[in-house]
Amino acid sequence: MSHNKVMASLEQSPLPSLLNQLGSAIASAQRELDINSINMAMQLGDAEGHGVDVGEGEKQSLISLGFAPVFYHFSEATIDIKVSLSTSTSTESKFGTSVMAGGTAYFVMFAATVSASFSSKYSFSSEASSSIKARIASIPPPNAFQNWLASREATKPKNTDTP
Numbered sequence: 001m002s003h004n005k006v007m008a009s010l011e012q013s014p015l016p017s018l019l020n021q022l023g024s025a026i027a028s029a030q031r032e033l034d035i036n037s038i039n040m041a042m043q044l045g046d047a048e049g050h051g052v053d054v055g056e057g058e059k060q061s062l063i064s065l066g067f068a069p070v071f072y073h074f075s076e077a078t079i080d081i082k083v084s085l086s087t088s089t090s091t092e093s094k095f096g097t098s099v100m101a102g103g104t105a106y107f108v109m110f111a112a113t114v115s116a117s118f119s120s121k122y123s124f125s126s127e128a129s130s131s132i133k134a135r136i137a138s139i140p141p142p143n144a145f146q147n148w149l150a151s152r153e154a155t156k157p158k159n160t161d162t163p
Helices: 003-011 016-047 141-154
Strands: 052-055 058-060 073-102 108-139
Touching: 016 073, 016 108
Parallel strands: none
Antiparallel strands: 052 058, 073 108
16 A cells, blocks of 8 residues: 555544544533532532431531532543554456367367456455543542631531530
């Protein structure tokens, strides 16, 4: 296969498009993970709707009880692409003759055949395989959120009753 044909085949491969789509998919998935964590933080902070009854009709949010939402982050994404391209060309030519003679003393007969064949074959084959791997890791909540939780905890009245 000539070098120009290989390069032309590779230029038509969708590699740039795959990389672009992977980047967009990761950004979109990261946004969804962040939205999920924010929604979870709002639910954990909602004492009325999702709180715990601590007695005498008082409800506390799960955040005030020490729960925090989990945040996730894509730490790695990999595309493995393997492409195999090949072409082959073959030309075949065949020529053949045969002569037959037969007869009697007074009569002679000759026969001759000539055969020619020519064939040209061209084939192209390609094989491809790909895989996409992504690694998601749990990360701590943002610093501003942790600081806000700490400030709420500091302003919470302390229980001075000791048994």
